[in-house]
Amino acid sequence: MDTILSILIFFPAIAGFVGFGITKGSAKIYGIAVATIELILALLLWMQFDTSNAGMQFTEKVALIADFGISYNVGVDGISLFIVVMAALITLLGIILLRPDTKNMKNMIISLLFLEMTMVGVFLTLDAIIFYLFWELSLVPMLYIVGAWGGKDRVYAAVKFFLYTFAGSLVMLVGLLAMAYLYHQANGVWSFSILDWYTLPLTEDQQFWLFLAFFAGFAIKVPMFPFHTWLPWAHGQAPTIGSVILAAVLLKMGTYGFVRFSLPILPDASVTFIPLIMALSLIMVIYTAMIAFAQKDMKQVIAYSSVSHMGIIMLGVFAMNAEGLGGSVFLMLSHGIVSGALFMLVGVIYERTGTKLMSEFGGLAAVMPIYATVFGLMLMASVGLPLTIGFVGEFLVLLGFYKISAIGTILAGSTIIIGSVYMLALFKKSFFGPVRHEKNLALKDLDKRELTALIPLVLIVVWLGVYPKPILGPIDNSAKHILTQMEAKAINPATKETIILSKKEAE
């Protein structure tokens, strides 16, 4: 099982190629089968994973361009492991949720499988160039999914999404190349291996510029204010499956990038930039939450809400202590699950009524009780109710960030207020009150297909809310590990004291 990571990465792609030979009718079931296998593989990985080891596991390394230090190099730690599992899960559920009458289903399935490869690849690779490779490649199927199955402005939205991210990541690429050059200067050999980069000491000046370069790439993906405007477009136009995967996994690439690159490679710059990051994140948290409140379209509310939540995650990433960092990684997962579920739910009602405007609904709770219940649960998870998955991460992040700035935390904490404001407003408008349209009285409640897609998420939301330990443990280990690395690598004493190492050290 030493090659399990490669299998995880390339199995969906190969399946995708094979998929060209599948008949239209059997496309969906094929997709489900493949995604299931992928999920099983991911779970196997989890089984095999040594939770006590905070470092990289299952590493593989094959030189691709030796002269230029580019090699196929993969590995998994507590942080990437669960994101990968979630990616596999969400993809599977998303495919299950696909309507059987989706037009050219086959292309959809194939592009989804390729997308899955890129997603898994991004989180598992340890070579900067290969990371960049998957990072860029992930845009292509997404472009197609949004552009081909989306709403009426789909092309605009898709192209905007592509170009925006592409532009940012090209600046990031320059950063990566500069990084490799510095490594070459220091060690006389070329290497794009992140693990090598961890060991490379950098002056604060270099770190400053490199951080900015990385920031350009990651911040757009997160998306951080003011680079977030592609997101509402993409979500607004994308089909359900697109939004689900976009919100659940693709956004996490950005925050993951910060965790994997910016923090350990550039500890001093990361600390230097905390004020900027804090300012932007707070704007994200409050400003976008308010915008979400102003929305008329259910889906846009969720879209903006995920920007707001990403702001919290960003704060956690830069909390410089295990509580915050671990929390933010956990929040990545929980946000993936919850926002994914919410987008699925919006998709459900959209399929029924052909509209996402809240003004069209009202009183749905009476018509579709199960739907309302699931929605309510996800809503509560998204506003961070204890004993749901949403609370753990949010609590830890805020707790951790309090060490950096009390005021910042209080402002960010307002998310639990304004978050519930827009969410409850949404729920009241569409589920409470009298039924506004006669035709809505005939709406059918969740059917088998939708339940099979949603129930697992419901269970996860509750399970991880009550007992997050099996996931939080490994994450916590790796978070501590990263912080130790940072502390060791930092050259500025101020940085060293900003970073708080836990007394319980990563075993």
Added chain:
Amino acid sequence: METLVYIALFSPFVGSLFAGLLFGNSPRKMFTGWVASALIFVTFVSSVTLAYHVATVGAIHVQMMDWISAGDLSIPFGFVIDQISVTMMVVVSLVSTIVHIYATGYMDHDKSYNRFFAYLSAFVFAMMILIMSDNFAGLFIGWEGVGVCSWLLVGFWYHKADRPFEENPSISPSWAANEAFIMNRVADLGMLVGIFLIYWNIGSLQYDVVFDAMPHLADGILVSIAIALFIGAMGKSAQFPLHTWLTDAMEGPTPVSALIHAATMVTAGVFLVIRANPLYSLEAVHGVSMFIASLGTFVAFYAATMALIARDIKRIVALSTLSQLGYMFAAAGLGAYWIALFHLAAHAFFKALLFLGAGNVMHAMDDELDIFKMGGLKNAMRGSYIYMGIASFALAGLPIMAGFYSKDAIIETAFNEGTYIIWGMLVITAGMTAFYSFRQVFFSFHGEKRYEALGFHPHDMYKYVLIAMAPLAALAISFGWFMGYYKDFIYGLNETVQYEMSHTTHHWAWLLGSIVIALALTGIFLAWKKYAGEGENAWKRDEKFEASFIYKLLENQYYVPKFYDQFIVQPYTIASAKFWEFDKKTVDGTVDDLGKACLNIGDTSRGMQNGNLSSYLNWMGVGAMIIVIIAVISSVIG
């Protein structure tokens, strides 16, 4: 004993799941209600047993499993059963049992009967967690849990449409539910901050660890912790300025109001202060405690004034709850934690009784709430009449009634602490309390049968329900008699919770008591004269008074809801819309403009490509010349 703890904790949960998961969407099944009630009763029994165990053996501390552990933080699911928590457990489980039984009768025509019991039991479960948890995070779980359940229950009749503020001050059940939830969230933020402070300064959230470490902390930190936690308490216990949600929460079904918004949830704030008594009794935070006391006193008075003229029977009761909560905070703030707790319990009993009685009236009057439309119901519904009478006597604090002991003790405390302003206000409030509670009783049960004109045919509640209410009535009368025992019981906890009156106070106790009683009696008497008369000296509306500023002020709850609407809700809405505009126009606009700019430059620069060879040649030639010229110049320069 541990198993007993878990039984006490989880049997409501089981009930909730039973009613919710199994029968959540199926049509009304009476037995779900009974099963739920039975399970709550189990909780009650085990709570009593635990209470006995605590009294005889001592506190129990169990840890179920780890919840969150990250970095140095580790939060277990741990439960502590000591004097404070067990008191609450008994009170809560008792009241809930009765309310459950009551609800089986009260809700029997509601099509979402099963759902109701699912929520109600879930609430009890959350409340139990809140009470029993051995750390602040666990407390917070329950804290939020009860919040959600109250959201669900207040909004239980979610299908009702919104009505303008003038017709219905609490616009609609769903609106009231959201208001309650959000307002509580505001307070919860404070609570969270308190938790963060505690963690980063002490490194743990366990009560025992925290309270042991407290004395060694810097004053500033202690004060901020105290304030933060109290902000949380203010939300749940609806203290000014976060009080408006409580009266609106009356949109929920009456059993809910009885259980959540009178007996249990709203007292969580008081419970928190009592729970944190080692903190609040510290010298460093004396200022905060004084603030708590004064705020409580103010709220007690403030709510009472509004209750004087309220017409909505449930609002009257809600406001009286508010003012009683004020009493409790006053006591807690003054350091008489056990008295506060005792009043909390006593209040739970008679206030629940009062609410349930009010519920009977509504039930009889087809959910009519306006007491102006009632009157002379005493013959139609004798049982309820007696119950409400008892409850009101207790509330008014007449001798031998529960309220007499608990409330009097609080007033005495105020005197004992030498805070005479607080004492004075509390005394006056006591008088007003007597007045408005009996005003409501006389309005509904005495005087002209105003309802006949409106064609109501009132009938009293089911027998079994009335019987079920009996224990509450009994306790409303007798609970005060056990004050001495309770004192010994709770003194076992620690010394900060202990509180004794000074000798002088003891010496003057009879006088203080008689002043209060006198005021109460005058209040009752006034109410009698004004509202209880029949025939020619029956009560008539007094337009002049109703037009007066005072009346308007009180009727509009001092315009606080209006203020919130004007200065918070609407600005927020407008700002959000503006931000959205900004986001689309400016933030997104700039991005698009960049793209457009590229296209425009491309379009213009395409002009050089005009297809005409000679212009191409010119471009080339001129280019060459320029290059050469630059070459010459730069070579000359350097």
Added chain:
Amino acid sequence: MLEIGVNHYLILSGILFSIGFMGVLRRKNLLMLFFATEVMLNAVNIAFAAIGNYYGDLSGQMFAFFVIAVAASEVAVGLGLLIVLYKKYGSLDLDVISSMKG
């Protein structure tokens, strides 16, 4: 009487080159353009010859010869194209042949 030195030749070639260059820039007639380019090339030839002589080095002259040859072949190709164009458009005015733009 003054001695004709290399500089005179170079100046001459420079003048010629600029004349040709101007012709290229100003002329609208294709034939004239070709002539102008020829003038430029010949100007270069003079320069090469002169410099070669100045250095007493043959490669200059060689280059000149090659330039002549190339110029000749250019004329050949150029005239070929020119004839085709004339057949198509019936004129050699540059402004006529500008169908491709943008």
Added chain:
Amino acid sequence: MLEPVNISLESLNLVTLMPMLIAIGGGLLILCIDLFKDNIHKSFYVALTVLILLIDLMVTMGLNFGVEEKGFFQVLLIDGIAVLSQAIILVASMLFIPLALTSKRFHEYSYPEFFALFMFMIAGFQFMVSSDNLILIFIGLETASLSLYTLIAMHNRSNSFEAAVKYFTMGALAAGFFTMGSAILYGVSGSLELNQIATAISDRLNEPGIMILLLGGAGLLLTAFAFKLSLFPFHTWAPDVYEGASAPLAGYMSVVPKVAAFVVSMRIFEMFINLQIEWVQSMIIFLSVITMTLANLMALVQKDVKRMLAYSSISHAGFVMVAIALATDKSNTGVFLYYTLFMFTNLGAFTMLWVSRHKDRVHHERFDHPYEKFSGMIKIMPMGAVIMALFMLSLAGVPPFSIFWGKIYLMSATVDAGYLWLAVVMGLNSAIAAYYYLKLIVYMFLKEPTDAVKEEIVYYNVSKPLMVVLGFAVFVTVFSIFMVNPLIDYISTMLQASSFGI
């Protein structure tokens, strides 16, 4: 009175001349065959050409090369890049010439002269790259260009004549600049051998007033090659010529002449740069930056795919020109790496255009390949759409497709040289460029097919050989990642054995 010069045959080292001789001989052979037997099918000539080129390639690879490997009156220089670039040129030619074998008949290919000229052109390019003597470079340049003009014209449409004339006239002007520039250098150094010129200049570098001559000469030469490499503002011919020429020829032009020109520019300009004449360097950087930017911006607003590709290859040229300015080993390696990879992708892209070309069926009164022509292609022929999309993504520099590797190699070289801002500019330019490549993808994948497209398949011209070429292009484009390392190895070894910019 000159003594009779007698030169021993060995000193001529004629083998160095073999590659060009083979090409020329091949050309003549074709002409002779035509004399004896006319109207032979084009496939014969194609096969013949490919075979001859193959021999040529083998011979070229067989040459023993080195810094001192002179021949033929010391004018030929067979050093590393000479061989390398010849190899690239020959391979490219071999890949592009089979595109003549379309299923539809195109009349230029029915003339054997076409193939003969093609051969001569190749010979010209070979001369150009394998010499550091300005005369020979000039001759090679002109030979190649003149044949190219004719080849363009042979497409026999008014557009192609116009294109040919434009190209020709501007070429003539460029030739003027080139000769004048070299005359000036000759005047300064008294030699036409680049390495001797270099030494001469380095001796006289600090004479007063010398700089004017040097920079003037350099400027003129730069103009000449900027024209060849289609750098702003000398690029104006490129779009029209690309549009006028047949797709295969356009594709060919976007690679081979550029490679040749780049080799010569390396020889000439890196000489100046290594002589610490910063002016040349900054001038080139300036030109390349505005070239890639403006070309990209203009490409954004194109309506015709071929024209768009023309602009794109202009901006690619600008992108690579940066490497000349850097003049480091890495950057030079980058040039060849980039163009090798670029070759395959462009081959594919233009082939796709070529197979969709049709004489009578026009979708647009002006353009052969308007975007609309490709709308909804995914529905009509999915495979074609996917392949075209691959090439577009590769051109846009999306990993792991071929051009990406060239891009990062060059950008990395730029970073190493300390030009971070330049690297960022290059990056952002690729981002802009992505838009117009994406535009085609959008048309192919996200738009509904137009009726004109619906009624008949877009692919009139496809034939077995074309499919083979396509397959090859796709293969290389997709799996280039595995070829990059050997390529880099080979190129850098060749560069070690090269003498330029001394």
